[in-house]
Amino acid sequence: MGEISRESENLPLDEESGPEPTTDQSTLIPNGSDIIYDMVCVGFGPASLAIGIALNDAIDPAINGGHTDFAPKVRFVEKQKQFAWHSGMLVPGSRMQISFIKDLATLRDPRSSFTFLSYLNHKNRLIHFTNIGTFLPARVEFEDYMRWCASRFEHVTHYGQDVEEILPGPRNTDGVVDYFTVVSRDTDTKEITSMNARKIVIAVGGKAKMPPSAPMDPLIMHSSKYCTHLPSLLNDTMKPYKIAVIGGGQSAAEIFHDLYRRYPNSQTALIFRDSALRPSDDSPFVNEIFNPGGVSKFYNMTSDERKKHIATEKATNYGVVRLELIEAIYHDIYLQRVENPDEAQWQHRILPETEIVQMERQQETSRIRIHVKSQSEKENKDSLDFDAVVVATGYQRDSHEVLLEKVCDLQPEGLSGWVSDRSYRVALDEAKVSTEAGIWLQGCNEQTHGLSDSLLSVLAVRGGEIVQSAFPNRSANADSDGSWVHASP
Structure with a gap:
């Protein structure tokens, strides 16, 4: 599969953005500070990383058939000093509990250069891994795979930034908010930084x-x-x-x-x-609840049906x-x-x-x-x-409630709590917020999207769903009705 194409990098870089990305970086373009980003992801764990990969693949001409007009301005903000996935639980000898095929890209598009097999090929271990005869890699190796993926986004990632709150931007001439402000504090210097973005993804994991x-x-x-x-x-x-x-x-x-x-x-x-x-219980039929299609099935249930299913399927997780x-x-x-x-x-x-x-x-x-x-x-x-x-x-998965305290006034009247639709987009009052602006929640929607919500199983497909939801009219590989499709090989 090799390295990703760099054809899209003939677009000019902002003078303040530093050197041009190397061939080891993603196709996302760094930008200057005085802009409104198209998307800012709060937290850069596996969920946001899967979104970054889906964005990259939407730009990659090797996948999208030559489309290079989709170039969103994106930034990832992460509290840790570097990418790490459950570093405190990399117990020697521990293995993954899901197949490597459920990596950050394969189930969405196996042609992606961010698949686990691409990682093995890059590390010259592909043939050696096949000799192990397993679909369950060591946890330390899968963490290294995700760090390898994350390293290709360093030019658009701001590490060491603890996001403290998200604020609504000022009302525009139409009287609606058309962007949000992400306020973060440097974990070393304690300096406050603000970034404006039309789309916000909150994927901060559990406490x-x-x-x-x-x-x-x-x-x-x-x-x-x-x-x-x-x-x-x-x-x-x-x-x-x-x-x-x-x-x-x-x-x-x-x-x-x-x-x-x-x-x-x-x-x-x-x-x-x-x-x-x-x-x-990881038997094949039961395990189908973690299929991407299982999310829609669960979402379309009544509240009582969802509670019953979570209780019944609890033994899977x-x-x-x-x-x-x-x-x-x-x-x-x-x-x-x-x-x-x-x-x-x-x-x-x-x-x-x-x-x-x-x-x-x-x-x-x-x-x-x-x-x-x-x-x-x-x-x-x-x-x-x-x-x-x-x-x-x-873990508790309620950090978004603190981050969004200043956005509560933008919720629809009579709505209690933060409610996400099927595409993980938070319900906001259309009379107060532009349709071009929005907030998406990741990893805290178990009650509406099922037990897979905080797990790795659906990340690849979910990353594509978030990209399609956030950029329905600009995504490469979007057909006339807005559904996500793949270009022909």
């Missing part, structure tokens, strides 16, 4: 969700910081630390399984409310563990049983049906004391002390 019983303490960390924070906190791998993991899902199980390899002399405990670790990992953990626990039938003396313990009552720092020991009670025996309470506690209790 770590901590249980109410967890105090603010460096010894208590969310699972998202496991690989980045725990090694510096517990820096002697041979020391007999005591470590607790709270949660019964995939992340908790991966961490628990990794701990007694990372710290072979440690004592570990996996604590969760359910009666057992439960396997995820929440509080469940891949079967092979459950079996590996059970095997390790079983070997302890062979050596010593007394579970209380085991080095690694699983404590199901256990509720966390309270956590606190013990000043005399500098450890975290966890007060627990058995759910089967309400009066049976106990206290356990640990050198560190890893909490794997998921």
Whole structure:
């Protein structure tokens, strides 16, 4: 597939935009600061990256049959200093839970130069990967694939910028808002920067969700910081630390399984409310809920039908563990049983049906004391002390509500909360906002778009849907009725 075509780069660059992009960059063009962008993406994780790739492919003449008149002014704004995808959960040996075909481009257009196979070809590993005989690459390799994709957008990405709010622009002569202002703060200098854009995409990911019983303490960390924070906190791998993991899902199980390899002399405990670790359901028919077409099917259901489906399909994603990992953990626990039938003396313990009552720092020991009670025996309470506690209790996906506080007055009258249509566009009052301006939400629409909303499975196709929704009349490869189509090979 090779590198992407650069034919579209004969367009002049703004003098302030720096050197002309190299052949390793995307076809998106950097611009000066005194402009109104066509689109600004807040957050540059996989969701925004998939949108950037879809925009790039809409410009790439190798894909769109020679169209080069579509040249949107785009900027990505990211809080992190560089692209990173769940860097705290790149547990050694962990694999992806979806096929590499569900990368950031293939299901939308396999001709894209941003496919996982293009990445392997670029890295001279294509033939070697085929010899592995798997559709599930290592998580560290898939993260490297996404960093490789992101590196080609560095010339239009502003890292180290923490977006604080989004403001409506001034009313134009028609009395409507036709652009928004993104206000961000430099994470180092604290300098405030503002950018104007007609289209805003908010894709900031989830915030770590901590249980109410967890105090603010460096010894208590969310699972998202496991690989980045725990090694510096517990820096002697041979020391007999005591470590607790709270949660019964995939992340908790991966961490628990990794701990007694990372710290072979440690004592570990996996604590969760359910009666057992439960396997995820990734069987073929059930897995079709993560097909791109499943989003429309779910969206067209009634509210009650959606709630029922989420409850029924929860075992595909929440509080469940891949079967092979459950079996590996059970095997390790079983070997302890062979050596010593007394579970209380085991080095690694699983404590199901256990509720966390309270956590606190013990000043005399500098450890975290966890007060627990058995759910089967309400009066049976106990206290356990640990050198560190890893909490794997998921994420909250409501950051957009804070970012959009100043935009609330532009919502339609009587509408409660932020409502996205099928194309992820937020409902705004047409009498107050121009049709050329809009806001799109990514990763926080599970209640209306289904369980795949915060996952990787639909990103490639969804990126194309966002591009088509934001630029319906300007996208290359758009037919007369505005639907997304591919040019003939």
